[in-house]
Amino acid sequence: MRKVFLLIPLLLLVLIYQPFVIRADEVEDLQKQINELSAAREKSVAATKPLEGQLNALKIQLAQIQNKLVSLSNSIKQKEKDISIRTDKLVVQQSLLSQRVRSYYIRSYMASPLTVIFSSVGSGDLLRELSYRQAATKEDQSVISQVTADMLDLITQKDKLEKDKKSLASMQVEVDKNAAFIGGEVNKAKDYQSTLSKQIASLSAKQQEIINARLGSLNLPTSLGAGPLICTDDRNINPGFSPAFAFFTFGIPHRVGMNQYGALGRAKAGQSAEDILRAYFQNFEFSSGHEGETIKVDGTNEFGQTFNNESMSLDEYLKHLYEMPTSWPAAALQAQAIAARSYGLAIQKSKGYVRPSQSDQVVKKELNSSAWIAAVEATKGKIMSSGGQPIKGWFASTAGGYTFTSADVWGGGTSYTKRMRDTTGDVSSFADLMAKSYDKDSPCLYAAQGYRKEYGKSAWLKSDELADIVNVLLLSRNDSSTQEHLYQPDKGNPAGQETWNADRVKQELRSRSITPFNSISSVSVSADFGSGMTTNVSISGDGGSQSFGGNEFKNFFNLRAPANISIVGPLFNVEKK
Numbered sequence: 001m002r003k004v005f006l007l008i009p010l011l012l013l014v015l016i017y018q019p020f021v022i023r024a025d026e027v028e029d030l031q032k033q034i035n036e037l038s039a040a041r042e043k044s045v046a047a048t049k050p051l052e053g054q055l056n057a058l059k060i061q062l063a064q065i066q067n068k069l070v071s072l073s074n075s076i077k078q079k080e081k082d083i084s085i086r087t088d089k090l091v092v093q094q095s096l097l098s099q100r101v102r103s104y105y106i107r108s109y110m111a112s113p114l115t116v117i118f119s120s121v122g123s124g125d126l127l128r129e130l131s132y133r134q135a136a137t138k139e140d141q142s143v144i145s146q147v148t149a150d151m152l153d154l155i156t157q158k159d160k161l162e163k164d165k166k167s168l169a170s171m172q173v174e175v176d177k178n179a180a181f182i183g184g185e186v187n188k189a190k191d192y193q194s195t196l197s198k199q200i201a202s203l204s205a206k207q208q209e210i211i212n213a214r215l216g217s218l219n220l221p222t223s224l225g226a227g228p229l230i231c232t233d234d235r236n237i238n239p240g241f242s243p244a245f246a247f248f249t250f251g252i253p254h255r256v257g258m259n260q261y262g263a264l265g266r267a268k269a270g271q272s273a274e275d276i277l278r279a280y281f282q283n284f285e286f287s288s289g290h291e292g293e294t295i296k297v298d299g300t301n302e303f304g305q306t307f308n309n310e311s312m313s314l315d316e317y318l319k320h321l322y323e324m325p326t327s328w329p330a331a332a333l334q335a336q337a338i339a340a341r342s343y344g345l346a347i348q349k350s351k352g353y354v355r356p357s358q359s360d361q362v363v364k365k366e367l368n369s370s371a372w373i374a375a376v377e378a379t380k381g382k383i384m385s386s387g388g389q390p391i392k393g394w395f396a397s398t399a400g401g402y403t404f405t406s407a408d409v410w411g412g413g414t415s416y417t418k419r420m421r422d423t424t425g426d427v428s429s430f431a432d433l434m435a436k437s438y439d440k441d442s443p444c445l446y447a448a449q450g451y452r453k454e455y456g457k458s459a460w461l462k463s464d465e466l467a468d469i470v471n472v473l474l475l476s477r478n479d480s481s482t483q484e485h486l487y488q489p490d491k492g493n494p495a496g497q498e499t500w501n502a503d504r505v506k507q508e509l510r511s512r513s514i515t516p517f518n519s520i521s522s523v524s525v526s527a528d529f530g531s532g533m534t535t536n537v538s539i540s541g542d543g544g545s546q547s548f549g550g551n552e553f554k555n556f557f558n559l560r561a562p563a564n565i566s567i568v569g570p571l572f573n574v575e576k577k
Contacts (some may be wrong), residue, residue, distance in 0.1 A: 076164065207483065210494050211558045214566055218449055220253045224260050224397050225323040225362030226302045231444035232451075232458075235575060239460035244577040245523055246448040246460045248568040249555065250433065250532070254409050257281065257392075258339050260324060261401035261445070262334040262422045262555070265438030269424070273334035277384060277393075279422075280403060283415045284384045284391055288328020290341070291315055291381040296350050297363055299355040305365050307356050317344060317354075318376045322362045323395070326369040333375035339393035342383040346390040384416070391416045396446040400571060401437035402532025419531070427529045430573050446573075450565035458567045460577065463541075467517035467558045468502040470539050473548055475505055476556060478512055490562050517543035523574045525550070533570045 136408040234246050258280040266276045274286065293314040312320070324336040340361055347354050356363035367373065383390050394406065394417065405417040421427065423436040430446075435524055435565060448459035461469075472486045484495040486505070493499040500508065506516035519542050526536040527550075534550035554567045 031282075054388060072164075074136070075341070121559055134229070166422040168353055177334055193484065204483070206494060207555075207559060210487065211555065214558055214564055215568055217564045218566060218568065220449070220568065221397060222253055222324065223362070223395055225321075225358055228325075229397050229442065229444055231442075231447035231449075233443070233446075233501045234458045234460060235577075237456040237458040239455035239577070241455070241459050241460075242577060243463050243521070244460040245463070245466050245520065246458070246575050247567050248448045248573050249448050250399045250446055250568055250571040250573075250576055251402070251439070251442075251569055252396070252444045252447075252449070253568065254394075254396050255399045255402065255404050255569065256396060256406050256409050256417055257394030257403070258335065258396075258501060259399050259403060259422055260332075260336070260395055260437050261439035261442035262403075262437075263324075263335050264328050264441060267329035267331035267335075269438075271331060273331050273338060273379065276331060277337040277338060279420075280418060281384060281391070281416050282418050284386045286338075287383055287385045288381050290345065290383055290390075293345055293348075295344055296353040297356050298353040299357060301356040301362055302358065302363060303364060305356070305361070309353060314341060315376055315380055317363065319373050320363045321364070321368050322364050323366055323370075324372075326371040329562070330371075330375060330378070333372060334379050336395070337372075337375045337379045338382050338384060339395050341379070341381075342390045342393035343395075345383060346392045349390065352373070388414055398439050398442040400532070400569060401433045401439065402571060404532075404570075421530065421532060425564075429529070430527070433529065448565075448575075449568045450561075452562060452563040452565070461561070461565070463521075464502070465562065466520045466523070466539075467503065467541060467543070470520065470541075470543075470546060471502070471505045471509060471516045471559040472560045473553065473556045474514055474516070474546065475509055475512075478509075478514060486556075486560060488560050488562060515543045517541045523576065525572070525574055527571060528574075534572050 005282065090328050152338075221227075231252070234248075258277065262280070263276050266279060268309070271279070291314065294311055295314055295317040296309050296311050297317065298309040300306045318337055320342055321337075321340055323340055324333060344354050344361060347360055354360045354363075382392055385391060392406075392414070399422055401422055403418055403420050403422055405414065405419050407413045407417075408419060422438050423433065424438065425436050427433045427436055434440060434446060437445060450459050451457045475482050476486060482494075482500075484497045485500040487493055487499050489499050506518075509516040517539075520539060521542075522540045523537045525534050526538075527534045534554070536550060537548045537553040539546045539548070550570070550572075554572065558566050
């Protein structure tokens with residue numbers, strides 16, 4: 001009994017001051033969420049290529065659970081602190097409680113009426129003493145009973161607290177496990193472009209040559225010098241079958257340096273020629289006094305005119321240049337004149353002559369219009385230079401909302417080209433990009449490239465044709481030795497091997513225990529709108545679901561797609577009809 005009552009003072013005031021209870025439903029709810037998170041993680045592990053969206057959802061759920069765990073942990077720590085404080089206070093109460101227990105025992109023996117009657121007190125005092133002793137004894141009984149009940153309840157709550165602490169520790173281990181997994185998956189996602197680059201590098205030189213030849217066969221203009229820019233919007237063409245899929249690229253062709261339609265958009269927005277050029281180039285300065293420089297023109301232009309190493313002054317050369325519609329604003333024309341003057345002078349210094357075609361810059365025998373000549377005169381002798389030397393002021397017709405460095409496109413470094421988003425504001429979707437790109441007026445901002453004579457002369461593909469491209473990707477992934485058999489079946493095999501048709505590719509997949517696709521039902525793409533690159537292509541069909549990196553998909557699409565249908569840039573989208 002003494003041990004029990006010694007325990008009571010130590011714990012009594014915890015319940016007297018304030019009960020502390022962590023609700024069971026809080027712990028159960030957390031455990032339920034953690035179980036759901038663990039199940040999602042296991043499903044993600046089982047998936048071949050977990051989608052970035054799934055990882056983000058797991059991260060959000062993990063953060064929510066972690067916040068609740070922190071809150072619960074803080075609550076337990078606070079309540080342990082309260083127990084410690086109240087325990088200190090109970091030391092003071094312990095002696096009082098001990099006295100109460102002692103008096104109870106004394107009164108329990110002395111509260112008998114016979115004891116009082118046989119005492120020496122008078123009759124009046126006798127009754128009062130008897131009444132007092134009975135009342136005090138009842139009070140002692142009540143207090144001790146209450147303390148005993150409080151003690152038992154407190155012991156139960158202490159047990160509950162210890163269990164919650166153990167549950168918290170267990171849940172934290174599980175959350176840490178999920179955190180480690182998600183962190184690893186996010187790192188994989190961040191490294192994915194590096195992996196894709198290695199896959200791209202694994203293409204043979206012949207395959208890369210074929211891709212380049214196919215892109216070259218599209219005869220896409222490098223600039224506006226060859227005449228009006230024409231891109232057909234296949235969204236307006238009915239191929240005569242459904243479902244139909246087409247891949248639309250943003251911009252053509254190289255996207256390095258000044259975006260010509262972007263210059264138009266910037267001029268309309270009130271930017272000056274120098275503002276425009278500073279937007280597209282970096283690490284350079286404007287310099288003047290180059291009127292006396294000489295340019296030699298040698299070669300044949302797109303209009304059948306031949307120049308035989310003909311010498312012109314730099315600005316006379318510029319007046320024969322045809323690289324931008326002369327109806328455009330003066331700021332755009334002047335920016336073009338400075339860029340072209342810089343480029344022409346840099347090429348002349350490099351190889352001793354300039355070709356009059358899009359290989360360098362389009363020059364004609366005839367002088368250009370008065371508006372263009374005015375732009376040349378307004379910028380007379382002015383170039384962009386770096387380290388005292390003229391820079392190659394590259395330009396292209398349509399950047400598709402993004403420009404890239406010369407190293408990105410051709411390899412080799414220049415310090416003055418820029419990788420940038422060429423828009424009026426932030427972009428988070430393809431719709432945003434089409435609305436905010438400075439080159440949004442270009443007919444080639446968003447276009448499917450290539451066509452077949454049939455199907456409305458469009459780039460639309462049938463479901464089974466897209467399924468064949470996906471199957472080729474799957475087979476190449478599984479066995480790279482098969483790649484020389486995976487060129488487009490409507491052309492001769494450039495490797496001198498047998499080209500496997502769609503049925504043979506499916507047969508090869510089945511022999512490797514891989515389920516092939518016969519049809520595709522849906523396609524979606526994910527893009528990095530910061531850098532302007534398609535990062536992921538997700539495919540669903542009768543063979544299940546598959547996901548491919550943007551560059552990986554583009555390369556094998558360009559090797560396998562029929563006719564000259566091609567994806568011609570790093571940022572592309574899919575349309576379905």
